[in-house]
Amino acid sequence: SLGERRAKAEKMFGLMDGFLKNDPMSLQKDILDHVEYTVARSRFNFDDFEAFQALSHSVRDRLIERWHDTHQHFKKQDPKRLYFLSLEFLMGRSLSNSVINLGIRDEYAEALSQLGFEYEVLAEQEGDAALGNGGLARLSACQMDSLATLDYPVWGYGLRYQYGLFRQVIVDGYQHEQPDYWLNFGNPWEIERIQVSYSVKFYGMVEEKASNGVKYKVWTPGETVEAVAYDNPIPGYGTRNAINLRLWAAKPSGQYDLESYNTGDYINAIVNRQKAETISYVLYPDDRSYQGKELRLKQQYFFVSASVQDIIRRFKDVHDNFDEFPDKVAFQINDTHPSLAIVEVLRVLIDEECLDWGKAWEIVCRAFSFTTHTVNTEGLEKIPVDLLGSLLPRHLQIMYDINHRFMEDLKRKIGQDYSRLERMSIVEEGIVKSIRMANLSIICSHTVNGVSRVHFELLKTRLFKDFYDLWPQKFQYKTNGVTQRRWIVVSNPGLCSLISKWLGTEAWIRNVDLLAGLREHASNPVLQQEWRMTKTINKMRLADYIETSTGVKVSLDAMFDVQVKRIHEYKRQLLNILGIIYRYDCIKNMNKSDRKKVVPRVCIIGGKAAPGYEVAKKIIKLCHAVADKVNNDDDVGDLLKVVFIPDYNVSVAELVIPGSDLSQHISTVGHEASGTGSMKFLMNGCLLLATADGSTVEIIEEIGVENMFLVGTKLHEDPQSGDKPAPGVSIQFIRVVSMVRNGYFGFKEYFNSLCDSLEDDKDFYKLGADFSSYLEAQAMADRVFVNKEKWTCMSILSTAGSGKFSSDRTIEEYAKHAWGIEPCKCPF
Ligand code: GPU
Numbered sequence: 001s002l003g004e005r006r007a008k009a010e011k012m013f014g015l016m017d018g019f020l021k022n023d024p025m026s027l028q029k030d031i032l033d034h035v036e037y038t039v040a041r042s043r044f045n046f047d048d049f050e051a052f053q054a055l056s057h058s059v060r061d062r063l064i065e066r067w068h069d070t071h072q073h074f075k076k077q078d079p080k081r082l083y084f085l086s087l088e089f090l091m092g093r094s095l096s097n098s099v100i101n102l103g104i105r106d107e108y109a110e111a112l113s114q115l116g117f118e119y120e121v122l123a124e125q126e127g128d129a130a131l132g133n134g135g136l137a138r139l140s141a142c143q144m145d146s147l148a149t150l151d152y153p154v155w156g157y158g159l160r161y162q163y164g165l166f167r168q169v170i171v172d173g174y175q176h177e178q179p180d181y182w183l184n185f186g187n188p189w190e191i192e193r194i195q196v197s198y199s200v201k202f203y204g205m206v207e208e209k210a211s212n213g214v215k216y217k218v219w220t221p222g223e224t225v226e227a228v229a230y231d232n233p234i235p236g237y238g239t240r241n242a243i244n245l246r247l248w249a250a251k252p253s254g255q256y257d258l259e260s261y262n263t264g265d266y267i268n269a270i271v272n273r274q275k276a277e278t279i280s281y282v283l284y285p286d287d288r289s290y291q292g293k294e295l296r297l298k299q300q301y302f303f304v305s306a307s308v309q310d311i312i313r314r315f316k317d318v319h320d321n322f323d324e325f326p327d328k329v330a331f332q333i334n335d336t337h338p339s340l341a342i343v344e345v346l347r348v349l350i351d352e353e354c355l356d357w358g359k360a361w362e363i364v365c366r367a368f369s370f371t372t373h374t375v376n377t378e379g380l381e382k383i384p385v386d387l388l389g390s391l392l393p394r395h396l397q398i399m400y401d402i403n404h405r406f407m408e409d410l411k412r413k414i415g416q417d418y419s420r421l422e423r424m425s426i427v428e429e430g431i432v433k434s435i436r437m438a439n440l441s442i443i444c445s446h447t448v449n450g451v452s453r454v455h456f457e458l459l460k461t462r463l464f465k466d467f468y469d470l471w472p473q474k475f476q477y478k479t480n481g482v483t484q485r486r487w488i489v490v491s492n493p494g495l496c497s498l499i500s501k502w503l504g505t506e507a508w509i510r511n512v513d514l515l516a517g518l519r520e521h522a523s524n525p526v527l528q529q530e531w532r533m534t535k536t537i538n539k540m541r542l543a544d545y546i547e548t549s550t551g552v553k554v555s556l557d558a559m560f561d562v563q564v565k566r567i568h569e570y571k572r573q574l575l576n577i578l579g580i581i582y583r584y585d586c587i588k589n590m591n592k593s594d595r596k597k598v599v600p601r602v603c604i605i606g607g608k609a610a611p612g613y614e615v616a617k618k619i620i621k622l623c624h625a626v627a628d629k630v631n632n633d634d635d636v637g638d639l640l641k642v643v644f645i646p647d648y649n650v651s652v653a654e655l656v657i658p659g660s661d662l663s664q665h666i667s668t669v670g671h672e673a674s675g676t677g678s679m680k681f682l683m684n685g686c687l688l689l690a691t692a693d694g695s696t697v698e699i700i701e702e703i704g705v706e707n708m709f710l711v712g713t714k715l716h717e718d719p720q721s722g723d724k725p726a727p728g729v730s731i732q733f734i735r736v737v738s739m740v741r742n743g744y745f746g747f748k749e750y751f752n753s754l755c756d757s758l759e760d761d762k763d764f765y766k767l768g769a770d771f772s773s774y775l776e777a778q779a780m781a782d783r784v785f786v787n788k789e790k791w792t793c794m795s796i797l798s799t800a801g802s803g804k805f806s807s808d809r810t811i812e813e814y815a816k817h818a819w820g821i822e823p824c825k826c827p828f
Helices: 002-015 024-037 048-077 095-102 105-114 119-123 135-149 258-262 266-280 294-318 340-352 357-367 385-391 393-414 418-424 437-444 453-463 465-470 484-490 493-503 512-521 525-550 573-588 614-631 650-656 677-683 696-703 731-741 748-756 767-785 788-800 807-819
Strands: 081-085 089-092 129-131 154-159 163-171 174-181 191-202 205-211 214-220 223-235 242-252 329-334 368-371 382-384 434-436 447-450 475-477 559-564 601-606 640-645 662-665 687-691 709-711
Touching: 024 048, 024 105, 048 095, 048 105, 048 119, 048 223, 048 242, 081 135, 081 294, 089 135, 089 650, 095 105, 095 119, 095 135, 095 223, 095 484, 105 119, 135 154, 135 223, 135 242, 135 329, 135 484, 135 807, 154 294, 174 614, 191 294, 205 393, 214 340, 214 393, 223 266, 223 294, 242 266, 242 294, 266 294, 294 340, 294 385, 329 340, 329 357, 329 807, 340 357, 340 393, 340 437, 357 368, 368 437, 368 807, 382 385, 385 393, 385 434, 393 418, 393 437, 393 465, 418 465, 434 437, 437 465, 447 453, 447 807, 453 465, 453 475, 453 696, 484 493, 484 650, 484 677, 493 512, 493 525, 512 788, 525 640, 525 650, 525 788, 559 650, 559 767, 573 601, 573 614, 573 640, 573 731, 573 767, 601 650, 614 640, 614 748, 662 677, 677 687, 677 696, 677 788, 687 696, 687 767, 687 788, 696 788, 709 767, 731 748, 731 767, 767 788
Parallel strands: 081 154, 081 329, 154 242, 329 368, 368 447, 447 475, 559 601, 559 662, 601 640, 662 687, 687 709
Antiparallel strands: 089 129, 129 163, 163 174, 191 223, 205 214, 223 242, 382 434
């Protein structure tokens, strides 16, 4: 029997003396075994990449061990679990993160060096897992790290795209997109679970049937696709817990369409069957733009349906009714992308589990928590009703049912205020009748979360005002955070040891508030000296990378001034470039002795433009055009260099952030929901030059405005509505724009439309209005940079004040105030 077999296995396991061993000798043996049996190379002859593969497999074994124990433990305890649903996870590399979280980095480094390999060199062999676009996706990855570290019983769910975010290649200064077939060389971090699979249905029709006078709906699908699970263990730091990120891949269904086989067209029948796989092929690369594409909707439902089936199956393993469901299951939906999960749970409970509407509705409303990441209505997802009705006919009916009940209820509460009723409806009438996924998510969730305090204010007063007035208790915010494990310990080992040395402990890696202890040493010349030394080493690494990736040689004495993030008009990379043009123009107009006083700069820009976003692509080209002119001007030399780092991604960020002196976060006030890049720079002691937008407002409160360079007016002085007339545009602004317009950097025609968009009445993102203030902040940064003591002090205080911006804090807040979950720590 199963019980007997289990008892026997447990006895054998006892004899085998427990866990895998982590001393360098055992690690060496493991690596060599993997070289021979997994990679199938001779243990006397293998290259760096093969060594990386074997190394990863040996780490994977250790991950799996903990991951098994964690799940055994969760099963035994049966705590309330969180299910974190996101269509995007930007994990980057896994090797370094894993060995650090497992606490065996040094042991591996030693084992490898005895085998004649260098750990760092092997780690560089790994490619990024780029299953996401930008901030939203990297936030999910940071939050998974914190969830594991804090021992929460959680499952992450997502899609296993075969093509991640495109690779950006620059040809003659223009962006080109290349496919990222990241699975080409295998992926040691996933565990394929062919036996964990579910059928997902699409299309077809819904019929009403009745039995014993009870009516019910039957959905007969027109297409069925199989979802297969790929599990990715996520290790916590300083704990045995390792949680699971389950990603779904589409496979042809096991149910054959006999008809097409019988017609004799065997080959075509196979080819058609295989098309099912396309659902999970490729990540959509346009962040925050919704084009109502069928494939995207299919991806959303595919992932949601498989996850919901898996979650309900797990619940039913130990429960025979749904009364306890909301006490055992919490759903988190990351933006509206997974919001079909709400409707899917309702559908399963009503149509398949035969619960009545009232009961099912109550369960759903207690289970879902929703986070929104946007500030304006254009950012909200809308799905055309025609598309929904054809792909998911039953779901559309349920959405109409929800809306009908909600509208009736609302009329009773607010009366005949039709324009408000119209605004709050799930259904948007208009040329294209659509479903508003945000309204659906708000109505069906128990909490609606913002991602920073000012974002929350905007939600209450603008974006979701109607809903806030109705249900103020639903609305909350949890300011975003990032994980110090990835963004200091993994990517900046020098700073990591320096911090531990001065704090006298490594405890800050789990309790980041301890960083505040650096404050008392901020002016200590010994720390300052070591702090600068660490920065210089990181700048050397970055300078090398810049030279290999762009061919530009940069001076380490220059201030490394960095803006890296997705290219968006509201993020104002254009403001940065116009500032660079101003600086260049000033240098050109100086005499030799004045030039000696210029603080040398390396201006670094990086980021991807969505493939269809023309303006963003022009901004990239302008950056290259300016770089060409400036970098080849002998008058300028090392006083100013401009570089565009191609293909910005997580692993490039890990190199760029530790090596920068100054970083820019200059979105138009009222447009950035939070911003998380700023937090990574802050932790790494880079000074911020930023507008008081999103979470920067809270950063200022933590470090003090005197420790950064503030651009522009504060949010409350300058509401987006613009009741105050914008201050006049400066003469400098007019001059730099006209330089571009007149072809000073070439490509006159091509840049025309960019210049047009900066004309007074068209300058939607207020570059003109903020230009003077931007230049002042930049001039201030120059003045402080030459005062090494002051700059270093500000840098130390930035790191010291970054504690609040750890995703550990964010996750604790979600656990307490949104999910109602408790830690469930696996014994060592
Ligand atoms: N964000 Br909406 C994205 O990265 N993609 C999106 O589609 C949307 C938002 C970002 C916000 O712009 C950024 O301010 C925030 O810090 C981040 O999500 C995480 O909340």
